[in-house]
Amino acid sequence: MTSARVRIAIRDLSKTYAAGPREVPAVSRVSFDIHEGEFVAIVGPSGCGKSTVLNMIGALIPPSEGEILVDGRRVGGAPPAGVGYVFQKDTVFPWRTVERNIALGLEYRGVPAAARAARVREAIALAGLEGFEEAYPATLSGGMRQRVALMRSLVVDPEVLLMDEPFGALDTHTKLGLHAELLSLWAARRQTVVFVTHDLSEAITLADRIVVMTRRPGRVKMLYDVKLPRPRDVIRLRESAEYLREYGEVWHALGEEFEGGA
């Protein structure tokens, strides 16, 4: 992947939070590059600042030191253009039906109604949400709601997709189903994805490269290239020897961080 263009450059990034009179360092001098079309997962023990890094890439919070460049432009203020974000929390608008949720980004951009309807229909078909177009989120399961949130971000064709533990609240089976869907959607468009998770098996299943972070204050402990071929079968993958070998290697590095922690 080193041949591809650098899409997101993270340089000496630090974040310090003020907790009363004390200053708590959350992220300390993090630097790494994310290339065009690359799927990068950030893993680490809870509280290591992995979500903080993602939020700084999305300009949700400003860095204390260092900088982030997306396509060479320094991130700050408003969210960078062409960047989508999927939250862990349910952020589907409860007062809008499934199709009107997915249509949101297109409405904001002033896409004409006919073109909008066509693209929404396509997205609904891709996500297997047919028959639920008119349903309100309250009637859907957590997995389906997260699928709506994912399609809502993808329908506007972002070049970069930031995902903050999007499947963290789902059960294992639902999660695996969504992994398969995410991989096939990603294979079609090859967005640059930054995916934060505390679940190592999720990171290995999805990513090209894993950024392992240390416990607080979070630093980059290891950049690991996942050497599993694509396309990946999310179920069968887990039984393969290669998967177990990769898992073992990263687990060892990650385990050191957990041991020293709480």
Added chain:
Amino acid sequence: MSRSRWAVIAWRLAILLVFLAAWQYLTGIKAISRTPGLYWIDPFFISRPSAIAERFLYLASDRVRLTIWQMALSTVQSTLWGFLVGVSTGFAAGLLLGRHDRVALVLEPYIVAFNSLPRIALVPLITMVFGFGLLAKIVLAWTIVFFIVFFNTFQGARSVDADLVHSARFLGASERQIATSVIVPSTLAWTFASLTPSISFALIGVVVGEFIGGESGGGLGYLIVQSLGTLNAADMMVALLVLGAIGITMALGIKQIEARLLRWRPEYQKRP
């Protein structure tokens, strides 16, 4: 409807019938002799169902100058106007102050002070300013409804989920689009929850206004004070019955509207 549902309705009807029969019977027993006035329970104070029905028919007929229907219409009209004006101004003010912390901070003591003032105490002043007509009743209802809606909306506007706003921003929303597509709908959910108490309080405000407003304001509250002047318990009961019917109808109507507007809420969803 299931059997048990019918049983509940039958019991309710039975209780009503027993109550009416007892009222009719007990107010008919003389204490000593046939001397007027000496009843065990005196119908002079609480009237009797038969007398109330008679007065109702009389007040509903065209033999009176101001029929019960005209009075009811006046009460309903003022209530709806007070409600509409109160809800719209309360919503606008709540949304504005809920999203502008500085303004809210500056105005807070005035809002709290005005809201803790018993609104009934304002009736004479409102009557002085707005006269003895429809307008005074509407203004009184408005001063009550405004604050109910205002506080709910204010709370709602402050508790808009920041992550919904972030999501909208990532989807390319302008500040204006965020206001119309996130802040207003999510605040409205809180506003709608205040509609049912608002209509009830609007009715209270209007009736109190009518107590003072006199004949030019008309309305059922006027019939009640007029009956007090003539010591006519039956007329008073007629007014109370009609008021009760109006109150129930309005509350049920608002509930329907609320269920329609909040149909996306889990409590109004029929799971497929």
